[in-house]
Amino acid sequence: MTNASTIRVYHFCNQEFGLQNLEKARLKVATVMDLNDPFEMMCYSSSEEGMRKAISYFKSRVAELYGMLCFSKTFVSPVQWGHYGDRHKGLCLAFDVSAEDLHTVEYRKGRMQFDPEGFIKKSKDERFNIMLRQLRIKHSEWSYEKEVRQIFLLSKAEKIDELYFKPFSEIGKLRQVILGCNSSVSREQLKRSLGDRYGEVECFKVRTAFKNYKIVRNLDDSLWK
Template sequence: MKLSLYDELNDPFELLSHALGDKLMRKAHKALKEHFTKTKGVICFSDNWKSPVMWAHYGQKHYGFCLGFDVPTGHPDQEYVYAMNYEPERLRFEFEKEKWTEAVGRSFIRQILSTKAKAWEYEHEWRAMADLKEKDPNGFYYVDFSEHMQLREVVLGARNTLSVGKVAKLVEESGPLSASVQVLRARVAHQTFSIVRNREVTPIMIKASRE
């Protein structure tokens, strides 16, 4: 899975959760933002694949596909796995040195990492954070599928022209699977503005690899 870098994400307010009228706050936020930009990457998830807007923005206008994962929260392989919070206004933080504790610091950093504007709420986003280690030859960072981030589902978009069988074969040939994976096709719903499973196309279940 390719890691996204904070300074390449599509929201210019990444890591800018708090109102920064105070010069000291701006300085602290700048240092934290530089730290996370240089050392961490994220994988962005949504909690469902039903949104036509998400498919339009991130699924190649419904010609692409969606990968579904089992990702346990709080596993040591990811420093953070967390839900994003959406706020109508920038957060306020009153700094009182005498009241500062380690717990207050952790809460402050968690707010910075997990807060976005309310306009992004339609994404229902979750994120996994990982260290930036070695770049590949093209300059990208990746983390491998593992028992702690298990591929469980491949959903072909409503306009995707590949067959379920062909995609299932590609998944099988991609390497060992730590869990079974279902490949299915989506379609536009008949009565609502949502994307649903196409039950006219039989899904294919690929069994986990046996070591």
């Protein structure tokens, strides 16, 4: 059960990487340039070519320094299971994460105007907060994701080849492993992947709801072998 200082959040992945995540107790860190929205860090509007180049350069520089872990506040969206859970064949890992470590994504319909003169006059902390806000603004069409993010320096993550990872111990507490309604993962497979943590983590499979367009827990455990 969560408390006032933690939030239950959900990370979707396909079967292959989901089981690897459990075996190695880690999540792959997303970098800005790898995200599926090309408007990441492009929330400012400008008709000036020079300003557009400056914003693009700023994005590339931030991408070299910062990474993130992306979560949702819910696991009930069939669209998220379709997009990030490998068409409902994947897994969703639920963590209890410190509220202080999470940034709630802000969804906007339009892009903002950038004031370079005002930006220059701000303090270092104020400029940092403006940059940080850019890392959590998305177009309103993404709002179904109900996204929250952990944002941190890539230097604080473990680098393997060209990829970055964060161990579960630095993310939060793994509480649940949720299998998609089309998942073929067996109880035995999940048990092997979780190892000693199998009895500590709640595991269940989901199904389509009977009366609405939501994904819900399947209470009939006998249907999952």
